[in-house]
Amino acid sequence: MTTSAIIQFAAYLAVLVLISTFEGMDARLLEAGAVLGCSPFTLFRRVILPLALPGIVAAALFSFLASYNDFVLTLMVYGPDTVTLPVQTYLSLGNGYLSVAGAISTILLVPSLLFLVGMLRMVKPENLLGGLKGA
Numbered sequence: 001m002t003t004s005a006i007i008q009f010a011a012y013l014a015v016l017v018l019i020s021t022f023e024g025m026d027a028r029l030l031e032a033g034a035v036l037g038c039s040p041f042t043l044f045r046r047v048i049l050p051l052a053l054p055g056i057v058a059a060a061l062f063s064f065l066a067s068y069n070d071f072v073l074t075l076m077v078y079g080p081d082t083v084t085l086p087v088q089t090y091l092s093l094g095n096g097y098l099s100v101a102g103a104i105s106t107i108l109l110v111p112s113l114l115f116l117v118g119m120l121r122m123v124k125p126e127n128l129l130g131g132l133k134g135a
Contacts, residue, residue, distance in 0.1 A: 010062075014063045017062060018055055021054070021055025021059075022055070029047055029051065057119060058119075065116075
């Protein structure tokens with residue numbers, strides 16, 4: 001998998017999440033902001049951005065996690081002299097050091113899980129509804 005394939009995969013995930021976010025946005029809220037006299041910039045800053053922020057964060061999270069543990073890129077591009085954690089995990093598995101590979105896998109997994117838990121605490125269910133409680 002080359003760098004462009006990784007970027008395409010991450011972009012594919014981000015585009016899917018963002019399309020569903022913007023399609024799910026209630027047009028009545030945009031209309032209400034325009035009727036109340038918001039300029040296009042104010043409408044974007046005060047209405048569209050707060051409604052789309054959970055989707056933007058989710059797209060960033062998916063893109064980050066999709067490209068975080070890719071050892072093929074580092075193995076192929078930087079060569080055998082550069083040893084990163086994903087490459088070391090792969091080499092440890094190949095040499096039969098399963099305990100080392102398990103420890104390195106845990107080191108790689110913990111930041112992703114902490115990031116995910118942090119995002120879940122920040123994103124509340126009422127924000128996922130586009131600001132409409134009980135809709």
